[in-house]
Structures are given as structure tokens and as C-alpha cells.
Amino acid sequence: MSARPQRGIALVTAVMIVAIAAAIAVQIAFAHQVWFRQMENVADRDATDWLRRGALHWASLALLEDAAQNSTDDLGESWAMGLPTLPVEGGTIKVSIEDAQGRFNLNSVVNPASLQVFSSLLGVLQLNPLLANAVLDWIDSDSVASAGGAEDVDYLSLNPPYRAANRPMASVEELRLIRGFDAKTVAALLPYVTVLPLATNDINVNTASPVVLAALVPGLDLPTAQRIAEVRDSTPYKTVDDFKSKLPRGLTAPTVGMVVKTDFFLVTLDTSIGRHERRSEALLQRLSNKSTTLIWHRPQPLIGSGEPDESPSSMGSDEPGKSP
Numbered sequence: 001m002s003a004r005p006q007r008g009i010a011l012v013t014a015v016m017i018v019a020i021a022a023a024i025a026v027q028i029a030f031a032h033q034v035w036f037r038q039m040e041n042v043a044d045r046d047a048t049d050w051l052r053r054g055a056l057h058w059a060s061l062a063l064l065e066d067a068a069q070n071s072t073d074d075l076g077e078s079w080a081m082g083l084p085t086l087p088v089e090g091g092t093i094k095v096s097i098e099d100a101q102g103r104f105n106l107n108s109v110v111n112p113a114s115l116q117v118f119s120s121l122l123g124v125l126q127l128n129p130l131l132a133n134a135v136l137d138w139i140d141s142d143s144v145a146s147a148g149g150a151e152d153v154d155y156l157s158l159n160p161p162y163r164a165a166n167r168p169m170a171s172v173e174e175l176r177l178i179r180g181f182d183a184k185t186v187a188a189l190l191p192y193v194t195v196l197p198l199a200t201n202d203i204n205v206n207t208a209s210p211v212v213l214a215a216l217v218p219g220l221d222l223p224t225a226q227r228i229a230e231v232r233d234s235t236p237y238k239t240v241d242d243f244k245s246k247l248p249r250g251l252t253a254p255t256v257g258m259v260v261k262t263d264f265f266l267v268t269l270d271t272s273i274g275r276h277e278r279r280s281e282a283l284l285q286r287l288s289n290k291s292t293t294l295i296w297h298r299p300q301p302l303i304g305s306g307e308p309d310e311s312p313s314s315m316g317s318d319e320p321g322k323s324p
């Protein structure tokens with residue numbers, strides 16, 4: 001063989017080796033990039049978790065400090081103002097505290113007077129008041145359907161079939177499993193209801209929204225409830241009797257439990273760290289012994305993230321008892 005073709009083959013081989021090496025280098029660089037991004041994500045997630053724990057601690061301290069200063073809870077107190085969006089390393093965090101007892105506790109429907117309040121709440125929101133019975137059936141231990149309600153026999157005929165819980169609700173999202181509660185109905189109710197770990201029906205009249213006040217007081221219309229709430233926000237009630245005495249003439253005071261002091265608070269945490277934007281919600285219970293306990297802390301879908309999944313399996317995100 002002459003030297004010329006040999007040189008030619010060597011040249012082609014060299015070009016091929018360079019091409020293969022370049023391709024490998026690109027692949028390695030890509031893998032590194034992916035790995036780097038993954039590490040970045042893990043770091044962002046860890047930072048977010050720590051930040052959320054810190055924020056919950058702040059919320060707990062704010063509530064305890066409040067309890068040390070006074071024995072009523074209203075919307076003019078510092079805990080209710082929350083914190084402005086705070087810059088933190090690599091992002092921001094926003095914490096807000098809401099009185100969970102300013103909302104209607106769905107688990108209280110087992111109490112007939114509370115069931116009536118829930119029925120009124122549905123009416124104020126221009127929803128079918130009989131839907132209250134569907135929630136009662138979902139929670140009560142028996143399998144006897146109330147008027148407009150639903151029990152095992154109704155849920156077992158669905159595809160896929162499932163049974164009524166027949167126990168207190170663990171999260172408001174559970175509403176989507178109850179007959180008659182479509183996405184629109186649940187969205188309308190969501191700002192006014194909550195789920196507490198007990199059947200307490202004590203609504204805080206200092207923090208209840210006009211909608212909840214209208215549901216609470218028989219015969220109270222929404223415009224009047226709005227006027228009552230405006231006056232209340234500047235001069236909160238010292239006692240429940242104070243609230244009752246200031247009701248417009250002709251209205252009878254509610255018979256359900258009412259308070260001017262709260263034990264349960266919803267804490268919303270919005271964090272944005274690196275490329276991670278997350279929202280979580282927690283339920284804190286302020287105990288009489290000057291401490292708080294975390295009932296649950298779970299991730300929430302960000303606003304605008306779309307409609308929740310229609311299927312019953314979408315309820316799997318609940319993590320009762322999970323620590324932050």
C-alpha cells in the first residue's frame with residue numbers, strides 16, 4: 001500500500017475521533033447542566049422548607065404575643081395585618097394569618113343549629129340550601145339520607161363508586177366528593193368555610209365576614225351585615241353580649257355558639273425562592289396554656305394554576321398531621 005491512501009485513512013480517522021469526542025463533550029456538558037439545575041432545584045426546595053418553618057414559627061409567636069396582651073381577637077390586631085412581602089436570600093416570603101373561626105366550620109353541621117347556619121350561608125351565596133344536608137350525610141355516622149342529602153347508596157352508584165366518609169372532614173377540598181358540590185359551588189363557598197378538627201360551632205363575631213354574619217343572624221340581609229361589619233371593624237365587640245346588643249332592632253340573636261376570642265388560625269405562606277414559587281396553608285391552634293400546636297400544614301395550588309382535577313382521586317394531597 002502506498003503512503004498517500006494510508007495518510008488519507010489516518011486523516012478520516014482523526015476527523016471521526018474529533019467528531020465523536022465533540023459529541024461526547026456536548027453530552028457531558030448537557031448532563032452537567034441538567035445535574036446542576038437539579039441541584040439548584042433541591043437547594044431552592046430546601047431553602048423554601050426552612051423558610052416556611054421559620055414563618056410558621058413567626059406566626060405562632062405573633063399569636064402568643066397577642067394572647068398575652070388581650071383576651072379578644074379582632075381584625076385590627078397585629079396578627080391580622082400579616083407581614084409585608086419580605087425579601088430573603090434568593091427570593092421573597094409573604095405570611096398572612098386569618099382567623100379560622102371567622103369562617104363556618106363544616107364539621108359543626110352535626111349540630112342542628114349550625115346546620116341551619118350553613119343552610120343560610122348557602123342561601124346568602126345563592127346556592128341551594130339543601131346542599132347543607134348533603135354535607136351532614138357525608139359527616140354523620142349513619143347511612144340514612146336527609147332531604148337533598150346523599151349516602152353510600154348514592155355514591156356507590158357513581159363511576160368510580162365510593163362511600164360516604166361518615167366521619168368529620170379532614171379538608172375543605174373533600175367537599176368536591178359530596179353530591180351537588182361542583183367546582184363552581186366549592187369555589188363560591190371556599191372563602192367562607194373551613195374544617196376544624198372538632199365540631200366546634202363557635203364563630204368569632206369580631207372576624208366573621210359580612211356573608212358569614214348574614215348567615216349567622218336569622219333575618220339579617222347582606223347589605224345590613226356589611227354595615228354592621230364596617231362599624232365593628234372600627235369598634236370591635238368586647239363580648240358576645242356586646243354584639244347581640246348592637247344588632248339592629250327586630251333581629252333575634254343567633255342561638256349557635258359565638259365568641260370574641262379565637263383558638264384556630266389559618267396561616268398562608270407564599271414563598272418564591274429561585275425558580276420555586278410555592279403556597280402552603282397551615283392550621284394553628286392557640287392553646288390555653290400559652291402555646292400553639294400545628295394541626296396541619298399542606299401545599300396549596302397557586303392562584304391561576306387552573307381548575308382542580310375533577311376526579312375523586314385528586315383528594316390525595318391531604319396530609320393531616322404532617323409537620324411543616
Ligand SMILES: [Ca+2]
Nearest residue numbers: 066070072073
Ligand atoms: Ca387578640
Ligand SMILES: [Ca+2]
Nearest residue numbers: 137140141142
Ligand atoms: Ca352518613
